[in-house]
Amino acid sequence: MLERSHLAILREVDRCGTLTDAAERLCLTQSALSHAIKKLEQQLGTTVWVKEGRQLRLTRAGHYLLGLANRLLPQFEHAEVLMQQYAAGQRGTLRIGMECHPCYQWLLKTVTPFLAAWPDVDVDVKQAFQFGGMAALFGYDIDVLITPDPLFKDGIAFTPVFDYEQVLVVGNGHPLASKGRVLPEQLASETLISYPVEIDRLDVFNQFLLPAGCSPKQHKTLETTDIIMQMVAAGRGVAAFPNWLVDEYRHKVPVTPLRLGAQGIQKQIHVGVRADDNDLDFIQGFIEIAHQSNNLRA
Structure with missing residues (x-):
């Protein structure tokens, strides 16, 4: 029927x-x-x-x-593409969705060795579009979700692959640059620059400022990491980034990382896959190489 x-x-x-x-x-x-x-x-x-x-x-x-x-x-369409690839002697394409704006540089350190290790698997990265990661996984729009904030649900398996600390970044000439760490109330007079995502998805707000009942003087959003870093270096504001990303940029722009609070904000990058696909050899290969990225920092 x-x-x-x-x-x-x-x-x-x-x-x-x-x-x-x-x-x-x-x-x-x-x-x-x-x-x-x-x-x-x-x-x-x-x-x-x-x-x-x-x-x-x-x-x-x-x-x-x-x-x-x-x-x-989408599942029918995905299956048809896979069957065409199998018929052509290919393993298929690993479609990666990104829920982490600054994770692109990290992903390159995983994709490069993955492509070398799996020559019959292509990679497609969906980074720029705004999407619901879980819905994209369940809907077969992507095969792998890269996220620092996993939502654990039946049918999806998440694996932590990369540890990092979220830090505040200030220009080298900023009054806070020599402090080593920053308290929430010290941002009351600052312009905080972030990516254009919801505040409840920004760690600097939901794990640092809001629990302390604090807020920045102004909150601006910019889309690109390079421009945010340049703005911070020029004294136009402060921003929160993963420490490994700041380490890479400190060689290019005069910025200084500060710990957020006494304990800092400890985070992990997770790789999420559909549970039914979790035993596929090339997906496991991707996860294993992602684990090794802890040793691949620039």
């Missing part, structure tokens, strides 16, 4: 908004598309959408099927 083509139609209608545009995307006539859904509705005994002018509004049944389409179709 319910076929993959029905799910594909529902997904495209939801994406396009009209039957005409969806039919064009699916290389079908509008009448063929309408007939397919009408036949499905007759078989199911319920409607999946109602027309409101040129637009379509999904019914409760339609919303359920749309959710099913968004879960299942």
Whole structure:
């Protein structure tokens, strides 16, 4: 009764908004598309959408099927790509999703030896787009999730692979540069620069400032690590970064790292994979090489 083509139609209608545009995307006539859904509705005994002018509004049944389409179709599409790669003698592509803005430099230290060790596996890194890492894993949009903040759920296995400390970065001429560490209240007169992500995902806020009831004088966001570091070096603000990343930049720009509080903020980079894929040899190979990255600091 319910076929993959029905799910594909529902997904495209939801994406396009009209039957005409969806039919064009699916290389079908509008009448063929309408007939397919009408036949499905007759078989199911319920409607999946109602027309409101040129637009379509999904019914409760339609919303359920749309959710099913968004879960299942990416898995079908991923499987087809894999089968094509297997048929061509390839192992496939390891699709890596990044939930950590500054982790790109760290990832390079893992990807380079991984590609050398696994010549029949390609790598695709999704770094720039904003996505829900867990949803991307469950939806088969990515195979591996790199994150410092894992959400432990059934079906996903997380492995810690890299230890680091989150530190505050100030310019060498900043009054705090000689202190070695900083207290939350000392940022009350500072401009704090961060990546453009939610505050509750920024360790300097949720593990340092907010528990102490403190806030910076101003909070600015910038997208690139290089520009943030240059701003900090020029005395335009302070920022929080992993200590290993600061070590790399200290050779390029005049900045100084400071411990956040008496104990510091200790973090780990985790690699998350679907539990069903956790025993794949090349995924285990990636995790093993990621473990070794602790010894690959620049």
